[in-house]
Amino acid sequence: MAVVRLPRLLDPATGGRRVVEAAGDDIGSVIASLLKELPELEVHLFDHRGDLRPHVLCFVDGESTRLTDRGAAVATEVRFLQAVSGG
């Protein structure tokens, strides 16, 4: 189980929820749990190739990642942020 923290900008997709508990011990399963609960997030976090959007940042347990290894372990927290490059 991990805590997923979401930026305020995503309120229209999440109904204002910025902290979501998502089941899983690795990033792939945590994201799957997150998107099962909030499917509207998928188009906002990931592009048409399934990659993390270019101007979206993801930190897993405090470490920046582009989510290329979906099997990587998650201890406690996944945090999404908008990059300063996006607008």
Next chain:
Amino acid sequence: MKIAVGTEKGGYLIDPESRLVTGPLFPGWKVTAFGQTPSGDYLAGVGSNWFGASIHRSPDLENWSQIENGPTYGDERALSQIWAFHNVGKRIYAGVAEAGLFASDDDGATWEPIEGLNDQPTRSEWMPGAGGLCAHRLLSADDTIWVGISAVGVFRSDDAGVTWQLKNDGVPPAGQPEGVPRPEIGYCVHNLDHDPSRPNRLWRQDHMGVFRSSDGGDTWERIETGLPAGFGFVMRRDHASERLFVVPLHSDENRVPVDGRFRAYMSDDDGESWTVSGSGWDPAPTFTSVLRGAVATDGEGTVALGTTSGQVWITRDAGDRWLQLEPVFPRIGAVALL
């Protein structure tokens, strides 16, 4: 009726009677298009440079929820912006960037690609204009549909969207030297409108000037008599008064009004000639512009314009008098009368 204003940072609603402004809707998001479903719910195209584009719906313009199964190509093409909604009977079309059309036959719940347009034989050669590669304007009459795609051209379907043909004869291609062989695509349509009682009578604000067609787009003729410039992004017809409206800009490379005289121009003779539309315009130099989605009519004499410097201008008497409404918004890309 509300004036819906889509800006770079949120959407706003103006009551034209009380002047009460509500918003922002979707704070921090670009609001790029408004529409309505056949059942009467409202639609908003919403986008973000960080988080992509999606469609939201509302029963009351206050409570919005994202449509889960929105348009998506499902291939290498990215959906970056919702540009326009257009209803034909029970079907809703969405024009999007990358350029293409999607349709919903279930009141906006799910969307399917219009493959006859999206997979045109020329598709791999389509190129964007400054606003992106976008399907931004639709018109329809019975089974005939027109769509404007920048910078590709006008397509027409005569079989309710199954097959599509390019309709740009008479319009110069954008950014091509004179004398080169006429290309099949590369026509930068900026806006379109038509007369519903004579649907084959079309007017077009193009990158290359102002044009009219009397045969559904098969051929186009230039109509710029009285205009200070041919460039611009607006073309709208108020059907009650039969007036046409454009907002001329100096040129492709200098997209501001000539000498800072920001005005709509109107035509009372199907575009044969143009004059400044009424009164009320700011006498001070005003170097702003109106983008292609930032114009709306109700067909009964109300025309609203939103500028790139965030002002909303409105006429309630088909262009005789214009008024700038308060407040000043962020850069406006979409205006609708809902």
